[in-house]
Amino acid sequence: MTDLVLETRGITKSFGALKASDSIDFDLRPGEIHAIIGPNGAGKSTLIKQISGELRPDAGQVFLAGTDVTQQTTRARARAGLGRTFQISELAMEDTVLQNAVLGALGASGSVWRFLKPVLSDAELVTRAEEALDRVGLLDARNQRTAELSHGQRRQLEVAVALTLRPKVFVMDEPMAGLGAEGSLTMTRFLDGLRSEAPILLVEHDMDAVFALADRISVLVYGRLIATGTVDEIRSNAEVREAYLGEDA
Amino acid sequence: MSLLSVENLTASYGVSQALFGVDLSIEEGQVVALMGRNGMGKSTTVKSICRMIASQGVLNFGGTDLHAQPSHRVARLGIGLVPEGRRCFRDLTVYENLIASARPGEWTEDTIGDLFPRLTERRQQRARSLSGGEQQMLAIGRALMTNPKLLILDEATEGLAPIIRQEIWAAIKRIKRDSGVAILLVDKSLKELSKVSDRAVILERGKTAWSGNITDLTKEISEKFVGV
Amino acid sequence: MIQERYLNALVLFGLIAVPLYAMATEELFTITLATRAVILALAAVGLNLALGLGGLVSFGHATFFGIGGYTMGVLAYHAQTYTALDLGLFTIEGTKSMPIIWLVAIILSSLVAVVIGMLSLRTSGVYFIMITLAFGQMFFFFTISWAAYGGEDGLSIYVRNGFPGLNTLVPIQFYGICFVILCAVLFLNARLAKSPFGLALNAARQTPMRTQTVGLDPTRLKLVAFVISGAITGLAGALFADLNRFVSPTMFSWQFSGEIMLFIILGGVGRLFGPVIGAVIFVTLEHFLGEITDFWHIYLGVILVIIVLFARGGIVGLLSGRGGGHD
Amino acid sequence: MSTVLIIEQVLNGLQFGVMLFLMAAGLTLIFGVMGLINLAHGSFYMIGAFVAAAVAAATGSFLLALIAALIAAAAAGAIVEMVVIRRLYATDHLDQVLATFALILVFSEGTRWIFGSFPLFLDIPGYLSGPVTLPGGIQYPLYRLTLIGAGLAVGLGLWALIERTRVGIQIRAGENDREMIAALGVDISKLYTLVFALGAALAGLSGALVGAIQSVQVGMGEPVLILAFVVIVIGGIGSIKGAFVGALLVGLTDTLGGIFLPQLFKLFMEQSAATNAGSAVASMSIYILMSIVLIWKPTGLFGARP
Amino acid sequence: EVKVGLITTLSGGGAGLGIDVRDGFMLAINQSGRTDVEVVIEDDQRKPDIAVQLSDKMIQSEKVDVLTGIIWSNLAMAVVPAAVNQDVIYLSPNAGPSALAGKGCHKNYYNVAWQNDNLHEAAGAYANSAGYKNSFILAPNYPAGKDALTGYKRFFEGELAGELYTKLGQTDYAAELAQIRASGADSVFFFLPGGMGISFLKQYADSGIDLPVVGPAFSFDQGILQAVGGAALGVVNTSQWNKDIDNPTNAAFVESFQAEYGRLPSLYASQGFDTANLLLSALETASPDDGDAFRAALSAANFNSTRGDFSFGPNNHPVQTIYAREVIKEGDVFTNKIIGVALENHSDAYAAECKM
Ligand SMILES: Nc1ncnc2c1ncn2[C@@H]1O[C@H](COP(=O)(O)OP(=O)(O)OP(=O)(O)O)[C@@H](O)[C@H]1O
Ligand SMILES: Nc1ncnc2c1ncn2[C@@H]1O[C@H](COP(=O)(O)OP(=O)(O)OP(=O)(O)O)[C@@H](O)[C@H]1O
Numbered sequence A: 001m002t003d004l005v006l007e008t009r010g011i012t013k014s015f016g017a018l019k020a021s022d023s024i025d026f027d028l029r030p031g032e033i034h035a036i037i038g039p040n041g042a043g044k045s046t047l048i049k050q051i052s053g054e055l056r057p058d059a060g061q062v063f064l065a066g067t068d069v070t071q072q073t074t075r076a077r078a079r080a081g082l083g084r085t086f087q088i089s090e091l092a093m094e095d096t097v098l099q100n101a102v103l104g105a106l107g108a109s110g111s112v113w114r115f116l117k118p119v120l121s122d123a124e125l126v127t128r129a130e131e132a133l134d135r136v137g138l139l140d141a142r143n144q145r146t147a148e149l150s151h152g153q154r155r156q157l158e159v160a161v162a163l164t165l166r167p168k169v170f171v172m173d174e175p176m177a178g179l180g181a182e183g184s185l186t187m188t189r190f191l192d193g194l195r196s197e198a199p200i201l202l203v204e205h206d207m208d209a210v211f212a213l214a215d216r217i218s219v220l221v222y223g224r225l226i227a228t229g230t231v232d233e234i235r236s237n238a239e240v241r242e243a244y245l246g247e248d249a
Numbered sequence B: 001m002s003l004l005s006v007e008n009l010t011a012s013y014g015v016s017q018a019l020f021g022v023d024l025s026i027e028e029g030q031v032v033a034l035m036g037r038n039g040m041g042k043s044t045t046v047k048s049i050c051r052m053i054a055s056q057g058v059l060n061f062g063g064t065d066l067h068a069q070p071s072h073r074v075a076r077l078g079i080g081l082v083p084e085g086r087r088c089f090r091d092l093t094v095y096e097n098l099i100a101s102a103r104p105g106e107w108t109e110d111t112i113g114d115l116f117p118r119l120t121e122r123r124q125q126r127a128r129s130l131s132g133g134e135q136q137m138l139a140i141g142r143a144l145m146t147n148p149k150l151l152i153l154d155e156a157t158e159g160l161a162p163i164i165r166q167e168i169w170a171a172i173k174r175i176k177r178d179s180g181v182a183i184l185l186v187d188k189s190l191k192e193l194s195k196v197s198d199r200a201v202i203l204e205r206g207k208t209a210w211s212g213n214i215t216d217l218t219k220e221i222s223e224k225f226v227g228v
Numbered sequence C: 001m002i003q004e005r006y007l008n009a010l011v012l013f014g015l016i017a018v019p020l021y022a023m024a025t026e027e028l029f030t031i032t033l034a035t036r037a038v039i040l041a042l043a044a045v046g047l048n049l050a051l052g053l054g055g056l057v058s059f060g061h062a063t064f065f066g067i068g069g070y071t072m073g074v075l076a077y078h079a080q081t082y083t084a085l086d087l088g089l090f091t092i093e094g095t096k097s098m099p100i101i102w103l104v105a106i107i108l109s110s111l112v113a114v115v116i117g118m119l120s121l122r123t124s125g126v127y128f129i130m131i132t133l134a135f136g137q138m139f140f141f142f143t144i145s146w147a148a149y150g151g152e153d154g155l156s157i158y159v160r161n162g163f164p165g166l167n168t169l170v171p172i173q174f175y176g177i178c179f180v181i182l183c184a185v186l187f188l189n190a191r192l193a194k195s196p197f198g199l200a201l202n203a204a205r206q207t208p209m210r211t212q213t214v215g216l217d218p219t220r221l222k223l224v225a226f227v228i229s230g231a232i233t234g235l236a237g238a239l240f241a242d243l244n245r246f247v248s249p250t251m252f253s254w255q256f257s258g259e260i261m262l263f264i265i266l267g268g269v270g271r272l273f274g275p276v277i278g279a280v281i282f283v284t285l286e287h288f289l290g291e292i293t294d295f296w297h298i299y300l301g302v303i304l305v306i307i308v309l310f311a312r313g314g315i316v317g318l319l320s321g322r323g324g325g326h327d
Numbered sequence D: 001m002s003t004v005l006i007i008e009q010v011l012n013g014l015q016f017g018v019m020l021f022l023m024a025a026g027l028t029l030i031f032g033v034m035g036l037i038n039l040a041h042g043s044f045y046m047i048g049a050f051v052a053a054a055v056a057a058a059t060g061s062f063l064l065a066l067i068a069a070l071i072a073a074a075a076a077g078a079i080v081e082m083v084v085i086r087r088l089y090a091t092d093h094l095d096q097v098l099a100t101f102a103l104i105l106v107f108s109e110g111t112r113w114i115f116g117s118f119p120l121f122l123d124i125p126g127y128l129s130g131p132v133t134l135p136g137g138i139q140y141p142l143y144r145l146t147l148i149g150a151g152l153a154v155g156l157g158l159w160a161l162i163e164r165t166r167v168g169i170q171i172r173a174g175e176n177d178r179e180m181i182a183a184l185g186v187d188i189s190k191l192y193t194l195v196f197a198l199g200a201a202l203a204g205l206s207g208a209l210v211g212a213i214q215s216v217q218v219g220m221g222e223p224v225l226i227l228a229f230v231v232i233v234i235g236g237i238g239s240i241k242g243a244f245v246g247a248l249l250v251g252l253t254d255t256l257g258g259i260f261l262p263q264l265f266k267l268f269m270e271q272s273a274a275t276n277a278g279s280a281v282a283s284m285s286i287y288i289l290m291s292i293v294l295i296w297k298p299t300g301l302f303g304a305r306p
Numbered sequence E: 001e002v003k004v005g006l007i008t009t010l011s012g013g014g015a016g017l018g019i020d021v022r023d024g025f026m027l028a029i030n031q032s033g034r035t036d037v038e039v040v041i042e043d044d045q046r047k048p049d050i051a052v053q054l055s056d057k058m059i060q061s062e063k064v065d066v067l068t069g070i071i072w073s074n075l076a077m078a079v080v081p082a083a084v085n086q087d088v089i090y091l092s093p094n095a096g097p098s099a100l101a102g103k104g105c106h107k108n109y110y111n112v113a114w115q116n117d118n119l120h121e122a123a124g125a126y127a128n129s130a131g132y133k134n135s136f137i138l139a140p141n142y143p144a145g146k147d148a149l150t151g152y153k154r155f156f157e158g159e160l161a162g163e164l165y166t167k168l169g170q171t172d173y174a175a176e177l178a179q180i181r182a183s184g185a186d187s188v189f190f191f192l193p194g195g196m197g198i199s200f201l202k203q204y205a206d207s208g209i210d211l212p213v214v215g216p217a218f219s220f221d222q223g224i225l226q227a228v229g230g231a232a233l234g235v236v237n238t239s240q241w242n243k244d245i246d247n248p249t250n251a252a253f254v255e256s257f258q259a260e261y262g263r264l265p266s267l268y269a270s271q272g273f274d275t276a277n278l279l280l281s282a283l284e285t286a287s288p289d290d291g292d293a294f295r296a297a298l299s300a301a302n303f304n305s306t307r308g309d310f311s312f313g314p315n316n317h318p319v320q321t322i323y324a325r326e327v328i329k330e331g332d333v334f335t336n337k338i339i340g341v342a343l344e345n346h347s348d349a350y351a352a353e354c355k356m
């Protein structure tokens, strides 16, 4: 089982009486996009937070490329190759687009304890950052202040920062949130290309995107994984239709 | 006379201008879709109407010049806002969020509870610990509790599960059918918008680029301005 | 509107020209005032590193200022009384040499900053403001009752300490020392802000979550900033003590912490020269308003209120037309 | 030390705590609930005491003096809010620090300008003076019991206002998102002026009440300011219950520390050194308490907000 | 032409004392009618660093011959040693820290008020004469507070029922009062300057404790008494001056001060007045330019003091009589009345250590 890029075993987390994660076993294989869907408040973000290290599970373990990282910090997991994007953009709003990307490159290089040389004269970091910006189509905006970006551009920057880390696995919490119809399409195409680089754990409510992208889908309801399967299996699963999809899909 | 009429509206964030001349009008009881790509000025238009940023041009609501009113008066005239990004009061409980700005009318805690039973379950939980979707429901409930004449929903279904999205669309339809509330809708789902809206206004670079009956919104037009 | 760069150059020019002019016209006290302004500016530049870059609103920076001051006071006191300083395990001699005193001041304030920083950084926001204040108050009350070194009366050092090759008793020479140190620290600060560390620190202030997910430790970044900041303010404290040839617990007082912060806000948070301009203006106002009326605090207060209300981004923001710095 | 004395000292500690709460109550409202750093809180406290002293001297009535203190401080608060503070809600805390620091200067020197440089006289009214005997034979000043009563009443009233009324909810909503609560139809500007004035009035009231047993002088507000901040932060910002518990803790620590620390040091030190060291540590004790609380619970005892 | 620098506290909390010293000083200068004495006045805000800078200014820029005015011991300690070493005469109108009276004495430093311990020593002496056997004593925890208790104990012959150091700036004394009540003391001595004393006395009066209180004049001075009110009535305090000391200089001083400023003079005003008169008397015989002669003229103390006989000891500190006074009410005004002598021609404990 060591070829699993990411795995959780029996992850459990309670908030008071509420069980937000109830013994969740989840895995991510190389080269795949594995989507997690589920009603609002089902515990998707809570699961992601436990995978990324923002929250400690009450019980259970998280494995990253076969190593137990349950006790490790967010930081250590990032260094071990976990690239995460947030449901609500977490960016340094006063800084430029390039600076945000360089931050990612800097984190990956680990050479932050340098105090005198201007960071933007470090060709290696800047190249790495610009490459990532180029891939998401933000290179032209590199000197703009992040606060001036439109919503869609910020989502792209989120992804670019994750790209600079050259992660082994992407964990993305609702990357399409707030994107217009057109933006969602563009993002879908981009993620489709990304899967060859590293597998993606995708949490998303945009079913068009999920059905277009996912190799497998897991459904989370009230903290429990009630089903895992291919797009077609999930689409036709009565329980999933009732809890999540409605008559729509 | 229209309930809300907006003519040649302009607005800026500091030195950068965001609106260059928006025209739109809403009749009583009408549902109007406000569309456009990301960053075209939809939310800025909404914020101008609610007087949350300074703007110029005509802003008339039921015969009152909104530009002469502070933000809270606008709301009391009967405009209820569900803002982009939810903006629930983090440290207040669900219940407190709902009643903080409530005004008497047909929407009460009970009727909101019927619309979103989940909120009733979380009545004493603080908004900050709600899930994204729960917060969205709360924001809608909160706006309805002000019992507005015009309800403005800026991306109200963002981040919601399909089944809840359907509930919200159903709720919007119900509001449209049962109460005389007019609705201004911003949403990315063209399919749903065309089902509930009477009219559509499309923004392009801060200007009204197209407006008309929803039935006249052809595939070409929407592809040109919205991308799909 | 002046470009910030030119404004900064103008300030530097003023800091050179005014004392030289004062020396030529034998207005010695003007030099003393300028020295005071430069040293206070140095203390504030130190705080600005934590506050402006790292977002750490320390209401206890007087702690480091006081430690620097007492380092000077205690070492010079032992040198002046020809007694050794007994540290239990070993004894050391006092000294009247500025470079040694500075070094000790920097080391001691850094050490204290490490401890205070580690404890305080568990908190954030207003809690951080208050816990740093608490540490400052502890030092304040400790020195008040520290009878061995004068308690509330403080310590007088009759003759200013020495610097190799200079006569520090000549006001303009001592001013020169302080001014050069200020320039060096400003230079360091400017480089730091653009360095990898500066970028990361800046991000840690704005979005700690993001900083963590790229594999950096925001707390450690802030701690390092806090320590550098404390060391600079400590150095300023040592200089201040030498300017006055006197140290007392007031150097630890919360009012003083507030004053350093005031310089920064007045000048412009996060602006390289903000603290310098703030300190210069404050010292000038304090001195010249006092000559006009007994109730000059009222005028000072009104002027400050007007500045807050109408100069977003401090004086630098006002003059350079780039209002609303960050935070 | 006898048990009765120990009990009496614990009582003193609690009493001091309630008095601290009374002094901090206005600040709890402005800082804790509205989220505004108001360094000028001590100035309203001072204004209350001075106005009370002046009115008491002129009319001889303590009650009138209290009412006048309340009104004067509220008026000062309202003016300050409308002229200065209103423009600072949207900006960061630092501008508030600078502006309200400047206000301290204006108020302190303004008071000195109007009332002169010497302390004023304000005394306990006859009907509240002198000690009463408590069960257990403890002699306790009636006026201090009155202060306890006033503190408890103010605390309870504040708690009910903030937690139980719609206005309270709106105030708290405003602290989370001013723009949004306004966009939903609440006149938050007017509300904030009122709240600020109320906070100032409470400060003025406590200044007048406490001033009767302390010295009414320029600068009397500053130590109060710091203590009040300590109290609120220990309890956790935004929590009235926290402020109350924080006040009691500070009161007990301060009182009992002053008494028992020197005794404690005597166990392993010689007499006068122990007195010295003990008193030194005692004067730091509340700050030590605060840092321990914050290191243990970084958002105070009852504060939830990160 | 003589230039005098007067650095004192004119703004903020302790301004009342500084203003009194200044007013007393200027009254004497004006009465002398001399136009060749220029007085430069500066406000130290009660901050030591500001005081030091002002003294630098006085010495460097104003080139004053004489400095005076400082109220507080800690400010004096910051200013005086450096100033007198630069050959400037310093005349202290208040504050006499022991460090400047003993080993640290200096030929250019003259104290025209008292050595810090003096009034406390007198209080101890008075307590003996009043027959107190068991005193409870308290003072704030800072050098002047420690000096105060040491001074009291130096002369008091009875037992101590308790000894307490309170926090500097403390305003609530419930805990201390409970301890006093339980201690079995027969008298209380306290040194709590400024607002601390006002608070203590008010709370003491309200506590129902009925022991006699002794203290130094600072908490019972004209400026403060009105704020303490009835709570101070009957309390005995020690002072080298009072407005009813019977000599022509004093009578003229009290009358002219009242006429000029519309209030009763305080202890501090009398000290400012005496300081100025000492200076004026020396200027009659010598010029500050002639250092030794001028110092000799100062040491002679050849002036009419408001407190009657006044002379300097070997350390340039006063040798003077210290009285016991009682707080009384005259019409609407609270004031003091001399009830006896506490110490006759008293010098200080440090004079022997002074080598000049
Ligand atoms: N800190 C917390 N304290 C208490 N309850 C919490 C906390 N965080 C989350 N919850 C609750 O846990 C449940 C799961 O929340 P989570 O954010 O993981 O949902 P989600 O699946 O991501 O929903 P959405 O799709 O709406 O984002 C929700 O009911 C939420 O209210
Ligand atoms: N706070 C702000 N400061 C500066 N510019 C802004 C700000 N908010 C929005 N803008 C700019 O104003 C323009 C209009 O933004 P607006 O938010 O109205 O767009 P929108 O149509 O609502 O987009 P979306 O669909 O992404 O929500 C954009 O170019 C955006 O970059």
Ligand SMILES: [Mg+2]
Residues within 6 Å of the ligand: A044, A045, A046, A087, B131, B132
């Ligand atoms: Mg989520």
Ligand SMILES: [Mg+2]
Residues within 6 Å of the ligand: B042, B043, B044, B084, B154
């Ligand atoms: Mg929008």
